[in-house]
Amino acid sequence: MILGITGGIACGKSLAGNILNEEGLPIIDADEVSHYLTKYDLKVIDQIIDTFGECILTSHGQINRRMLAEIVFASPTERSKLEAILHPKIKKILSNVIEYGRRMGFNMVLVAPLLIEANFQHMVDVIWVISSEERIQAERLRKEYKLSEIDAYRRISAQLPLREKEAYADYVIYNNGSIAEFKKKVLNTWQLSLNEFKKAKKVVQANKKK
Numbered sequence: 001m002i003l004g005i006t007g008g009i010a011c012g013k014s015l016a017g018n019i020l021n022e023e024g025l026p027i028i029d030a031d032e033v034s035h036y037l038t039k040y041d042l043k044v045i046d047q048i049i050d051t052f053g054e055c056i057l058t059s060h061g062q063i064n065r066r067m068l069a070e071i072v073f074a075s076p077t078e079r080s081k082l083e084a085i086l087h088p089k090i091k092k093i094l095s096n097v098i099e100y101g102r103r104m105g106f107n108m109v110l111v112a113p114l115l116i117e118a119n120f121q122h123m124v125d126v127i128w129v130i131s132s133e134e135r136i137q138a139e140r141l142r143k144e145y146k147l148s149e150i151d152a153y154r155r156i157s158a159q160l161p162l163r164e165k166e167a168y169a170d171y172v173i174y175n176n177g178s179i180a181e182f183k184k185k186v187l188n189t190w191q192l193s194l195n196e197f198k199k200a201k202k203v204v205q206a207n208k209k210k
Contacts, residue, residue, distance in 0.1 A: 001197045002098055002102070003193065005111045006165060008137055009155055010132070010138075011137060011175055015179070016130055019186045023187070027109045028094060028097050030094060030113065035065070037090070038086075044089060048063060055067075056071070073155050074154070091123075094120065095123060115127070126197060128172070129166050129171075
């Protein structure tokens with residue numbers, strides 16, 4: 001089974017992935033793929049510089065991801081430009097890894113903040129949306145990234161509303177309490193997801209034999 005985890009910013013997507021990784025499940029993180037591309041893929045780096053200018057470079061000539069984030073979160077047009085550069089390459093890498101996992105019969109987890117927006121949802125079998133109250137999202141963003149309240153809410157509003165993401169979900173997990181509570185929810189939902197997926201797979205196989 002290939003599980004796709006998405007959700008809102010600062011809702012706990014990566015934490016959910018880490019919890020499952022501790023249980024031995026291989027994790028593919030779309031953000032880590034994006035970080036790799038913007039740091040090491042020279043074609044991607046050149047495209048980003050051509051699009052946004054050398055102002056987004058650090059003094060060492062690397063892409064300043066924080067500055068780039070400020071630009072794209074402030075403008076849907078600029079965000080679309082960056083996504084047009086990154087998403088095709090990210091999708092190709094993710095597809096290759098997932099295809100290998102399917103051939104080997106692995107259970108795998110894809111953590112992708114833009115699973116729905118980037119149309120990656122067709123690569124996975126089951127979709128989880130990790131959701132939180134907006135005020136809790138903003139509080140986490142202020143603490144973790146030292147953002148102002150205005151910037152925190154700007155980043156939240158720049159994403160697809162959680163209600164719209166939840167409409168795509170097979171399971172929605174709310175992360176408004178303690179880490180211990182969230183971990184219990186994640187592990188319980190994983191077992192439920194796996195059991196339901198196996199049942200559905202058996203039904204499909206039985207129908208094919210008819």
